[in-house]
Amino acid sequence: MDVVLWDYWRSSASYRVRIALNLAGIAYRTVPVDLLAGEQGSAAHSVRNPQGFVPVLDIGGLRLTQSLAIIEYLNETQGLGLLPGDAATRALVRQISYVIAMDTHPICNPSVVEQVIALVVQAEPVRTDWMRHFILRGLRACEALLPETDGYFSIGAHPSLADICIAPQLYNAGRWLVPFDDIPKPTRIGAACAAHPAFSAAIPEAVKD
Ligand SMILES: N[C@@H](CCC(=O)N[C@@H](CS)C(=O)NCC(=O)O)C(=O)O
Numbered sequence: 001m002d003v004v005l006w007d008y009w010r011s012s013a014s015y016r017v018r019i020a021l022n023l024a025g026i027a028y029r030t031v032p033v034d035l036l037a038g039e040q041g042s043a044a045h046s047v048r049n050p051q052g053f054v055p056v057l058d059i060g061g062l063r064l065t066q067s068l069a070i071i072e073y074l075n076e077t078q079g080l081g082l083l084p085g086d087a088a089t090r091a092l093v094r095q096i097s098y099v100i101a102m103d104t105h106p107i108c109n110p111s112v113v114e115q116v117i118a119l120v121v122q123a124e125p126v127r128t129d130w131m132r133h134f135i136l137r138g139l140r141a142c143e144a145l146l147p148e149t150d151g152y153f154s155i156g157a158h159p160s161l162a163d164i165c166i167a168p169q170l171y172n173a174g175r176w177l178v179p180f181d182d183i184p185k186p187t188r189i190g191a192a193c194a195a196h197p198a199f200s201a202a203i204p205e206a207v208k209d
Helices: 012-024 043-047 067-078 086-106 110-119 124-147 161-175 182-196
Strands: 005-009 029-032 054-061 062-065
Touching: 005 012, 012 067, 012 161, 029 161, 054 182, 062 067, 067 086, 067 161, 086 124, 086 161, 110 124, 161 182
Parallel strands: 005 029
Antiparallel strands: 005 054, 054 062
16 A cells, blocks of 8 residues: 655654554655745645645545544554543543644644744744743643553553654754753653654654655
8 A cells, every 4th residue: 555644854743643654554655845945835735735734644545634633544444542442531632632733733833933923023032932932831731631640651551642742742842942840741751752663763853854
């Protein structure tokens, strides 16, 4: 089966999908879309994704966008166990995932930040303050929501959707030098993810051209 992922090495939404593909053991090839060069706005990419975002996944001819929709598709078709069977725990995993994917990541998107920067006279320190503020706010919310567990990951010994969302967001936190002092649970999860081959093979530096 031909599986193609249009991605960008430092895109955290793409990073999430790479983790899920690795967890599924699905071999895929990537087609880089250079976000810095504006390739996401090209006519060719608009056909793939009218939103002009990465990732886009083509799996056996099925074309999918939106990282969480893609991950849920892989979860359902490949039996990855990313959403626990118990409804309350499943809701918790979704809460944590949405804190990152819906409330933190979109406001740190290049197109949003560039719009903000266009409104200010001096780009720095506005860009850095913006990124640190919103990333830390999201990760602090995860810290409060995450249960105390004996396992390595968000809700135990098995990776879930929440871990797939947290690991790329922690990568971004490191990139923007967000202090990790008051987010010990996400930090612990980040260490567990880093030791898992599906996660470590998906990190931006591992996939950069
Ligand atoms: N909700 C979408 C968000 C995708 C998204 O924001 N992708 C970013 C990279 S992480 C992007 O393509 N940004 C291009 C831009 O802002 O112009 C998803 O989860 O797939």
